[in-house]
Amino acid sequence: MAFLSKIREGSNFPTVAIAQAWLHHDDCAQVLEAQARHAFVRGIRHKPKPGMMDDANWRQGYARLAPLGLHFELQAPWSQLEEAARLAGDFPETIIVLNHTGLPYVEQLGGWRSAMAALAARPNVAVKISGLGNVQHKREVVLAAIDLFGTDRSMFASNFPVDSLRHTFSEIFSEFETITRGFAEADRRALFHDNAVRIYRMEQR
Numbered sequence: 001m002a003f004l005s006k007i008r009e010g011s012n013f014p015t016v017a018i019a020q021a022w023l024h025h026d027d028c029a030q031v032l033e034a035q036a037r038h039a040f041v042r043g044i045r046h047k048p049k050p051g052m053m054d055d056a057n058w059r060q061g062y063a064r065l066a067p068l069g070l071h072f073e074l075q076a077p078w079s080q081l082e083e084a085a086r087l088a089g090d091f092p093e094t095i096i097v098l099n100h101t102g103l104p105y106v107e108q109l110g111g112w113r114s115a116m117a118a119l120a121a122r123p124n125v126a127v128k129i130s131g132l133g134n135v136q137h138k139r140e141v142v143l144a145a146i147d148l149f150g151t152d153r154s155m156f157a158s159n160f161p162v163d164s165l166r167h168t169f170s171e172i173f174s175e176f177e178t179i180t181r182g183f184a185e186a187d188r189r190a191l192f193h194d195n196a197v198r199i200y201r202m203e204q205r
Contacts, residue, residue, distance in 0.1 A: 001038045008040065015202050016042045018073050023061030024052070032061070036068040042200050043097065045073035053083040062091065071095035071199075078102040081115035088122035095124050097199065100131030100159065104141050113144055120148040126199055129176070129191075130157035133166040142179050151187040155195040 001019050008014065019035040021028060021044045035041050044065060052058050065072055074084055074096050081102055088096050098119065104112040119125050127149045132138050146154045156176045158169055173192075180188050196202065 001035055001041055004040070005038055012040075014040075016040050016200050018043045018045045020045055021061075022046070023048075024055065024058040025061075028061040029064060032064050032068055032070065036070055041070070043071040043073050043095075045075065045099070047075045048080070048083075050080055051083070053080070053087045059087075059090075062087070062094070066091070066094045071097060073097050073099055075099040076103070078104060078106075078112040078115040081119045084125075085118045085122055088119065088125050092122075092124050095126065095199070096122075098125060098127045101127060101129050101135075101141060101145050103131070105134055109137065109140065109144070112141075113148070116145065116148050120153075125149075126153040126155065126195070128155055128157040130159040131163065133159075133163045138175065139179050142176065146180075146191070151183070151190050152195065154191055155199070156191055157196075 001017065004014065004017055017038075017040055019038070019041045021031045021035060023044070023046060025031070032044065035044065048058065053062075062072065072094055076084060076098075081098075084096065084098070088094075102112060102116050102119075106112055116127075120127075127145055129142055129145050132141060135141055156173065158172050160169055163172060176192070180191060183191070
């Protein structure tokens with residue numbers, strides 16, 4: 001984040017950023033405080049191992065996020081979303097943004113949808129619809145995610161540059177545009193723009 005701070009000098013771009021911290025490490029408090037001192041940092045991204053979101057030590061670090069004005073960016077497969085739902089319920093003041101649509105890399109989507117439904121029941125959770133390069137049933141996944149979280153807690157993202165291994169930026173967003181073509185204009189604006197501006201507290205440019 002110190003590096004990004006220098007990059008932003010003169011341009012204020014990138015507008016906001018997500019930092020990294022190990023919530024179970026002994027230096028968690030100091031790291032989070034240092035990250036939060038950057039005015040453009042909005043949250044912390046972490047890939048917890050199975051069972052970690054129920055761990056008391058990890059949760060002690062997690063409890064520090066909301067008081068610092070930080071939300072939590074979660075990348076985890078759908079098999080861990082039951083843990084995430086408990087976490088969201090126990091810390092309702094902390095916003096969780098689920099990355100990559102819960103990683104629905106399965107042939108049968110029933111388990112993924114059930115896990116996503118349990119997490120979507122928590123009002124402090126939003127979903128980024130992204131990272132679908134390897135997903136066969138993209139349309140089904142996109143519409144299911146929006147159906148579960150609603151157009152006010154869903155947003156499209158590119159996962160660039162990783163997804164450039166399979167698709168161009170234009171191809172990714174053209175597919176999102178095609179899938180949502182029948183939606184109301186206000187809902188499409190929310191999915192493509194407004195929700196991200198609100199959740200990441202970005203200045204309107």
